[in-house]
Amino acid sequence: MSNQKNKTTTPTLDEIKMVAPALKDFTKNDLLENVWIKVWDxxxxxxxxxxxxxxxxxxxxxxxxxxxxxxxxxxxxxxxxxxxxxxxxxxxxxxxxxxxxxxxxxxxxxxxxxxxxxxxxxxxxxxxxPLDENTEAQRAKFVEDNFGSTSPGVVKNTTDYLFRNLWLxxxxxxxxxxxxxxxxxxxxxxxxxxxxxxxxxxxxxxxxxxxxxxxxxxxxxxxxxxxxxxxxxxxxxxxxxxx
The missing domain is CATH 1.20.1290.10 (AhpD-like)
Structure with missing residues (x-):
């Protein structure tokens, strides 16, 4: 078995260059020097x-x-x-x-x-x-009216798991x-x-x-x-x- 790096390891610029020299330049000049510095700020x-x-x-x-x-x-x-x-x-x-x-x-x-x-x-x-009962009632009615007969299980789980639990x-x-x-x-x-x-x-x-x-x-x-x-x-x- 070859001794390869773990697939989650971030490649260095030199390693990128050995595969895709242009990508190395984009990574250095645009991602690292433009996005990571300018865009993030x-x-x-x-x-x-x-x-x-x-x-x-x-x-x-x-x-x-x-x-x-x-x-x-x-x-x-x-x-x-x-x-x-x-x-x-x-x-x-x-x-x-x-x-x-x-x-x-x-x-x-x-x-x-x-x-x-x-x-x-x-x-x-x-x-x-706290749950906004009026907003949730409107959402639930819209989903029920549109999809209740198509997949009642999805409609019910969306209400029970997502909007009356996860989102709260x-x-x-x-x-x-x-x-x-x-x-x-x-x-x-x-x-x-x-x-x-x-x-x-x-x-x-x-x-x-x-x-x-x-x-x-x-x-x-x-x-x-x-x-x-x-x-x-x-x-x-x-x-x-x-x-």
Whole structure:
């Protein structure tokens, strides 16, 4: 058996050059010197916001090579371990259980390095935030009317597991939970789900400029095609909310 590096190891610039010299130059001159310095410091989103949406993209796309560096950077940018824990829990429902499970061991190693105590992490028994009964009733009726006869199980589980439990968990503020969800949907190319969640994010306090910057930032982590698929959807939401 060949003595290969672990697949999650980030390649050095010299290693990239041995495979893709042009990619090495883009990585050094554009990603490291432009994105990592200039984009991450732009005022439209805080470093904390940028870490959360980057983590959401990395977990959603199961980008193992970026997992540990982005987890470390998130902690440096004041994302609490409890919030990282909750982001993973949340994304189990929005990116799939397998992608959430793939984030567990890298996060465990980072938490150990940062001496995170289990008592700091949210549990399944945390008291839930208050439910906006009117808004939830409208959402539930819309889903029931449209899909109740197609898949009553999905409709029921969406209400029971997501909107009467997951979305009310206090370890992530509603705006942050919405921000993570929108980032995950963009990263996964799930454009049909963006209007509801982008509107919800903006109702929860995400501004127009911040939402716009989410796309600029995620282009480097989710790829240009996913961003251009999301652009017309964001545009329509922005126009509709201005009317």
């Amino acid at each position: 732009k005022d439209e989103l805080s470093p904390r916001d940028r870490s959360m949406i980057t983590l959401a993209a990395v977990i959603t796309r199961n980008i193992q090579v970026e997992m540990s560096p982005m987890l470390d950077r998130a902690i440096d940018n004041s994302v609490k371990p409890s919030e990282i824990s909750e982001i993973i829990t949340h994304l189990a429902f929005y990116a799939g259980w397998g992608n959430a499970m793939a984030a567990i061991l890298p996060t465990k190693e980072v938490f150990e390095r940062h001496k995170v105590n289990l008592s700091e992490l949210p549990t399944s028994n945390d008291d839930l935030l 968990r206090p370890a992530l503020a509603p705006r942050d939970r919405s921000l993570v969800t929108v980032a995950a949907l963009v990263a996964a190319g799930q454009v049909a789900q963006i209007p509801f969640h982008l509107n919800r994010a903006m109702d929860n306090g995400l501004t127009h400029d911040q939402a716009s910057e989410v796309l600029t930032h995620l282009a480097f982590y989710a790829g240009w095609p996913n961003i251009f698929s999301a652009l017309p959807v964001f545009k329509e939401v922005f126009i509709t909310r201005q009317k």
